[in-house]
Amino acid sequence: VQAGSPILHGYFRSSCSWRVRIAFALKGVEYDQLPVNLIKDGGQQLTEEYKALNPMQQVPAVEIDGTTLSQSLAVIQYIDETRPGPRLLPADPKARAQVRMISDLIASGIQPLQNLYVIQKIGAEKMQWSQHFIDRGFQALEPILKQTAGKYCVGDEISMADICLVPQVYNAERFKVDVGKYPTIKRLNEALLEIEAFQVSHPSRQPDTPDDLRA
Amino acid sequence: MRTLYQLYSLKSSFTQTRALNYCGRTNMLSVHLFVHPSKPTAGVGLDTSCHMVRGSQSTQREEGDLRTSLCEATPILHGYFRSSCSWRVRIAFALKGVEYDQLPVNLIKDGGQQLTEEYKALNPMQQVPAVEIDGTTLSQSLAVIQYIDETRPGPRLLPADPKARAQVRMISDLIASGIQPLQNLYVIQKIGAEKMQWSQHFIDRGFQALEPILKQTAGKYCVGDEISMADICLVPQVYNAERFKVDVGKYPTIKRLNEALLEIEAFQVSHPSRQPDTPDDLRA
Numbered sequence: 001v002q003a004g005s006p007i008l009h010g011y012f013r014s015s016c017s018w019r020v021r022i023a024f025a026l027k028g029v030e031y032d033q034l035p036v037n038l039i040k041d042g043g044q045q046l047t048e049e050y051k052a053l054n055p056m057q058q059v060p061a062v063e064i065d066g067t068t069l070s071q072s073l074a075v076i077q078y079i080d081e082t083r084p085g086p087r088l089l090p091a092d093p094k095a096r097a098q099v100r101m102i103s104d105l106i107a108s109g110i111q112p113l114q115n116l117y118v119i120q121k122i123g124a125e126k127m128q129w130s131q132h133f134i135d136r137g138f139q140a141l142e143p144i145l146k147q148t149a150g151k152y153c154v155g156d157e158i159s160m161a162d163i164c165l166v167p168q169v170y171n172a173e174r175f176k177v178d179v180g181k182y183p184t185i186k187r188l189n190e191a192l193l194e195i196e197a198f199q200v201s202h203p204s205r206q207p208d209t210p211d212d213l214r215a
Numbered sequence: 216m217r218t219l220y221q222l223y224s225l226k227s228s229f230t231q232t233r234a235l236n237y238c239g240r241t242n243m244l245s246v247h248l249f250v251h252p253s254k255p256t257a258g259v260g261l262d263t264s265c266h267m268v269r270g271s272q273s274t275q276r277e278e279g280d281l282r283t284s285l286c287e288a289t290p291i292l293h294g295y296f297r298s299s300c301s302w303r304v305r306i307a308f309a310l311k312g313v314e315y316d317q318l319p320v321n322l323i324k325d326g327g328q329q330l331t332e333e334y335k336a337l338n339p340m341q342q343v344p345a346v347e348i349d350g351t352t353l354s355q356s357l358a359v360i361q362y363i364d365e366t367r368p369g370p371r372l373l374p375a376d377p378k379a380r381a382q383v384r385m386i387s388d389l390i391a392s393g394i395q396p397l398q399n400l401y402v403i404q405k406i407g408a409e410k411m412q413w414s415q416h417f418i419d420r421g422f423q424a425l426e427p428i429l430k431q432t433a434g435k436y437c438v439g440d441e442i443s444m445a446d447i448c449l450v451p452q453v454y455n456a457e458r459f460k461v462d463v464g465k466y467p468t469i470k471r472l473n474e475a476l477l478e479i480e481a482f483q484v485s486h487p488s489r490q491p492d493t494p495d496d497l498r499a
Contacts, residue, residue, distance in 0.1 A: 074384035
């Protein structure tokens, strides 16, 4: 099926959107962006129009190959399974399970708890709330990564686990978590930020990055 | 090396023999699976000095393929009868016909057994489930489920088609990232007194999104007409919804799918009311 370029509906600072941007970059897939401003106009993700793309009213949503997908890890694995280029999940089933375990620890165990629509409900205590859950998650992730990591999160090849890690560290820093307490996480994050796919996709370099945050 | 024993299985419609080998490395029996196209079986008991090892069912595969160099002990699930994430894994094992042992972790007793140093060594996240399988320990139910799918024969838990597979993951993640973590024990403990309204809010929000998605993707089951990881996630989440007094009748597709799935043996045998650690007053 001849389709146009994939379209990413995302937000510059959404960690879930950033994951998808990294995956596209690692695979060398060109795509278009239609930014969804999560703050402006009460949040553009809450429009009827966007709801038709993603009933969860969250970013990202990706139009690709004639279909629309949401949930960043579903999108990333779809891209991995349909596009050539470096694997985003290892061939070995156990290593692949470790990649998913680490990815899900972040994508289910940490990020949803400091997601916008949750902290909006928490209100004034959102900083401590978010720090609590990020710290809790990183306290678990650090010993896991000590076991699994080589050059990257799982062995020596970049994977979906790395794709999830870097945006989560960015979030941790936004919530003033001291990532220095987690030396393996810190080391991996620094190594990954050297890689072009993680730089070109960075929140500071997106079409909708505000001028004062632009790299 | 011990003498090989042969154990004939009664369980499956495919005849299997299991050769049991003492694996000095792990002190447990390893199970090498062979498939022979014939015959029946008499149950043969094992020498009691061996660990009892229950091997897995297999579909017809070439003998050479099945013989593994791994020491395959029976998987061990560390879970809780009412943990929806543990239930997901139990369903997956049941769908694949994989026998496993359970070591229950009581999330309430003794301040929560998941908080012990011993359990933390298995899963640093201090949550259930954790699964010991094939010489490794995995956590995060969907990682476990996909590992089981990729290493065990039996019905696929994710479709072959990449788009359908993406839909299965999308639905699974909507539940496993977008709903369940927000009504998870360690979160609602922090919420305190308002936990009922909090949980209802996020379950309703998630089901409001899931309902139109399922209207698009569902056939007999969540995605098309084959049971998948999406169904595995749906049923325990509906159970949770009912515990938090969400009116699932507002979501007719979810309701219909849940009812159809609860008719299936794998969803029944794994049900919270039927587990080794189910309290008597909740036992089916």
